[in-house]
């Protein structure tokens with residue numbers, strides 16, 4: 001499997017955010033995406049996750065057979081997409097059924113992120129870091145080769161950051177790929193890095209070939 005990203009550009013609102021972003025990701029590789037606030041790191045992940053159309057450029061996943069890119073990836077964004085009224089275990093159970101290709105059971109995934117004790121609590125009662133760990137535990141309940149992570153360490157304490165690092169390295173060791181935005185080091189072995197820089201080029205007027213944005 002190989003992810004080839006070629007010459008991506010991103011427009012948001014009336015502005016060109018970045019352009020000329022290219023990289024290749026192969027099994028066991030990790031890509032760390034850095035850049036200043038507002039540079040477009042989350043937007044790049046949104047494009048890779050099919051949540052936003054690129055203004056230009058191509059994304060090609062080779063070696064996935066009939067499976068479309070969207071069925072080959074996990075996306076963990078800033079918003080945790082958890083249902084607050086459901087327990088941590090119920091949230092993971094729902095994700096496991098919904099995503100297909102089941103991997104760890106919900107209680108095993110919660111144990112892996114050190115949250116076994118909170119399995120039966122409604123997510124609404126959890127702290128920000130605990131919620132983040134439940135969101136990250138979703139990575140473990142379904143097999144998906146490509147993990148797209150937007151600032152995965154945000155709200156995590158030092159111990160949880162190390163737990164996450166081990167989970168990410170474990171995914172790579174089993175042939176997985178990771179692209180993660182971050183403002184702080186993730187300490188991933190031999191990770192590739194790209195820095196997103198905001199472009200200063202003004203956009204052409206509307207109707208002259210700009211890409212759009214999903215609702």
Ligand SMILES: Nc1ncnc2c1ncn2[C@@H]1O[C@H](COP(=O)(O)OP(=O)(O)OP(=O)(O)O)[C@@H](O)[C@H]1O
Pocket residue numbers: 012013017035036037038039040041042043044
């Ligand atoms: N829905 C939207 N409509 C218009 N502009 C947007 C929208 N979402 C984001 N932007 C703008 O796109 C730019 C890039 O935002 P993005 O969230 O991708 O940056 P980032 O590099 O992830 O920032 P941070 O490090 O602060 O998380 C910002 O200027 C932001 O204001």
